[in-house]
Amino acid sequence: MEFLRSGLVLLMVFMILQRGEGQLVENFYSNTCPSVESIVRQAVSTKFSQTFVTIPATLRLFFHDCFVEGCDASVMISSPNGDAEKDAKDNLSLAGDGFDTVIQAKQAVEQQCPGVVSCADILALAARDVVVLAGGPSWEVELGRRDGLISQASNVPGNLPEPEFNLVQLNTIFARNNLSQFDMIALSGAHTVGFSHCDRFADRIYSSPVDPTLDPNYAQQLMEACPRNVDPSIAINMDPETPQTFDNVYYQNLVNGKGLFTSDQVLFTDSASQPTVNDFASNPGNFNGAFITAMRKLGRVGVKTGNEGEIRLDCTRFNS
Numbered sequence: 001m002e003f004l005r006s007g008l009v010l011l012m013v014f015m016i017l018q019r020g021e022g023q024l025v026e027n028f029y030s031n032t033c034p035s036v037e038s039i040v041r042q043a044v045s046t047k048f049s050q051t052f053v054t055i056p057a058t059l060r061l062f063f064h065d066c067f068v069e070g071c072d073a074s075v076m077i078s079s080p081n082g083d084a085e086k087d088a089k090d091n092l093s094l095a096g097d098g099f100d101t102v103i104q105a106k107q108a109v110e111q112q113c114p115g116v117v118s119c120a121d122i123l124a125l126a127a128r129d130v131v132v133l134a135g136g137p138s139w140e141v142e143l144g145r146r147d148g149l150i151s152q153a154s155n156v157p158g159n160l161p162e163p164e165f166n167l168v169q170l171n172t173i174f175a176r177n178n179l180s181q182f183d184m185i186a187l188s189g190a191h192t193v194g195f196s197h198c199d200r201f202a203d204r205i206y207s208s209p210v211d212p213t214l215d216p217n218y219a220q221q222l223m224e225a226c227p228r229n230v231d232p233s234i235a236i237n238m239d240p241e242t243p244q245t246f247d248n249v250y251y252q253n254l255v256n257g258k259g260l261f262t263s264d265q266v267l268f269t270d271s272a273s274q275p276t277v278n279d280f281a282s283n284p285g286n287f288n289g290a291f292i293t294a295m296r297k298l299g300r301v302g303v304k305t306g307n308e309g310e311i312r313l314d315c316t317r318f319n320s
């Protein structure tokens with residue numbers, strides 16, 4: 001009897017540790033929604049079959065969600081007053097397809113496991129799935145995030161990196177999120193897919209002299225794609241070589257003076273980060289490994305667990 005009782009206590013301690021407050025686990029939904037991963041993957045690939053933008057839009061949405069209020073799907077909230085996180089100036093360019101991806105995956109998940117899976121976890125899974133769809137590496141996603149109850153445009157300024165940032169500024173903002181310089185360089189590799197609007201780098205090509213860290217031919221190409229006073233809705237590929245493949249060509253571009261933003265190119269021009277760029281440029285396996293580690297760390301930023309927050313029913317609205 002005594003033996004049984006202590007066994008039970010041990011089991012409970014084990015379960016509490018497993019579910020541990022503040023701790024994400026890979027098998028969080030194994031009893032409550034065992035097919036969540038395949039349901040999300042299916043919804044993401046359906047959306048991808050409609051548009052490639054699904055990939056960069058979802059990946060960037062995850063990053064912006066995590067850096068503002070933590071990975072809690074606060075970025076998904078639509079406010080009737082237009083003052084939610086997604087309404088901030090910095091996210092003007094978050095492509096609608098990322099939001100659609102999460103909304104559609106959530107709808108599919110709700111059909112099978114109503115009220116169980118957070119929007120924050122669905123976004124984390126979808127961010128992994130789009131990397132795989134673009135030919136990048138796969139990894140196990142830690143789960144158990146709860147959805148946040150705060151989404152304010154006024155929380156965004158200062159919490160996201162700007163394309164004009166130098167290495168110290170980049171390191172500072174990533175360090176605040178428990179990410180090292182090595183993680184930051186690996187995560188910047190996400191710019192191997194997706195688009196940028198011309199105004200985010202125009203100062204580099206239309207200053208005199210033209211930014212000397214830019215390859216002159218690449219600068220010329222950028223001027224042709226983005227003439228002065230270009231339609232502000234025009235966006236160009238960030239990776240001019242393999243824009244639709246998730247690979248390490250981003251780092252080769254940096255070595256060749258083809259980093260689109262100052263914040264990209266500085267990773268090569270600053271001697272403190274150059275060795276890592278050189279390593280990722282020549283060893284795709286090293287980049288993949290570092291990217292996986294960094295994405296898992298990014299996914300732990302500011303997470304709510306246990307009884308914190310809520311499991312939103314509609315990702316774009318708080319439950320009450």
Ligand code: HEM
Pocket residue numbers: 055056057059060063093094095161162163164165170184187188190191193194195196197198200235261263
């Ligand atoms: C290191 C600091 C970073 C800076 C300064 C930065 C800045 C930017 C800027 C200015 C754009 C262009 C937005 C536009 O004009 O539409 C962009 C796009 C993008 N960023 Fe970053 N970013 C950074 C890190 C990251 C990270 C860590 C990720 C994800 C892990 C990421 C993923 C993306 C993606 C996928 C796009 C393309 C979005 C699309 O095509 O819809 N970025 N980024």
Ligand SMILES: *[C@@H]1O[C@H](CO)[C@@H](O)[C@H](O)[C@H]1NC(C)=O
Pocket residue numbers: 176177178300301302303
């Ligand atoms: C960074 O890590 C510490 C220690 O694990 C944790 O207490 C803190 O909440 C983390 N910060 C963020 C922004 O996640």
Ligand SMILES: CC(=O)N[C@H]1CO[C@H](CO)[C@@H](O)[C@@H]1O
Pocket residue numbers: 086087088089091092093
């Ligand atoms: C202030 C601002 O520019 N907000 C924009 C944020 O993004 C949404 C689209 O999701 C735009 O409609 C807003 O105008």
